[in-house]
Amino acid sequence: MRIDLHTHSSVSDGTESPAELLATARAAGLDVVALTDHDTTGGWAAAAAARPPGLTVVPGMELSCRWFPSDQPPISVHLLGYLFDPLHPAFGAERARLRDERLARAERIVEALAADGHPVDWADIVAHSAGGVVGRPHIAGALVRGGAVASVGEAFTTLLHHRSPYYASKADTDVREGIALVRAAGGVPVFAHGLATKRGRVVGDDAVAAMAEAGLLGLEVDHPDHSDEERSHLRGLAADLGLIVTGSSDYHGSNKTTPIGACTTDPAQFERLLAAGTGTPVLRD
Secondary structure (H helix, E strand, O other): OOEEEEEOOOOOOOOOOHHHHHHHHHHOOOOEEEEOOEOOOOOHHHHHHHOOOOOEEEEEEEEEEEEOOOOOOOEEEEEEEEOOOOOOHHHHHHHHHHHHHHHHHHHHHHHHHHHOOOOOOHHHHHHHOOOOOOOHHHHHHHHHHOOOOOOHHHHHHOOOOOOOOOOOOOOOEEHHHHHHHHHHOOOEEEEEOOOOHHHOOOOOHHHHHHHHHHOOOEEEEEOOOOOHHHHHHHHHHHHHHOOEEEEOOOEOHHHOOOOOOOOOOOHHHHHHHHHHOOOOOOEOO
16 A cells, blocks of 8 residues: 655645646555645645545645744744644634735745846736645746746745745744644644755754644654655654654655655554544545
């Protein structure tokens, strides 16, 4: 059984519609795929309607969070939430706030880029987002279309890098609050790509232990941005804390080079995740 628990559609920053994403998953030989768009469940209904026979779909989301060290600036972290009730009032309100933050931040970045003569236009970017929550990947696409950069990857290492003068922050959720919201909605919170040092600053083991104390249930261990050493460390940490171990591709369509199913979850660990979720069921035959 091949299980990929972290993918994105065009509802957030992927390039494939939910239906196209599920077709890609099936063609790649996956048995289980999770749809985990950023801060939204907007693709769930389309995924349910388009699910190919024999493919199990796990409703999920990737929540934008922050860890607040006592002696350092905040660290951006992402929390995967699976099988939660999308109608839970408090969690729904926080997701709406995050989407508004993401949209306002993207517009600030575009305004700053345009003011300096870079080939971006807010209305054009919104139109190309096809109804998805506009974020930096959509801005990167506009920069590629305008000839300012050769690729989305180049945009993220230059004009959209967190050290770029055009970078703008957003008010993400405290990760412990995010964990509490996912759990309150009957979901399963899993810390995403927690040691992806190539992305920037990462939290220490003490932070992961604090998250586990707050109700975290899993660690995403096998991820394309984790080295073998980082995976080994996270696997040991998960064992020490009694956490579920997941693996996934973090697939974004053509916005990233990683293919769907590049990393997968052990079926026994998937069963643990299923047993812990009570908010909404998986979609399967």
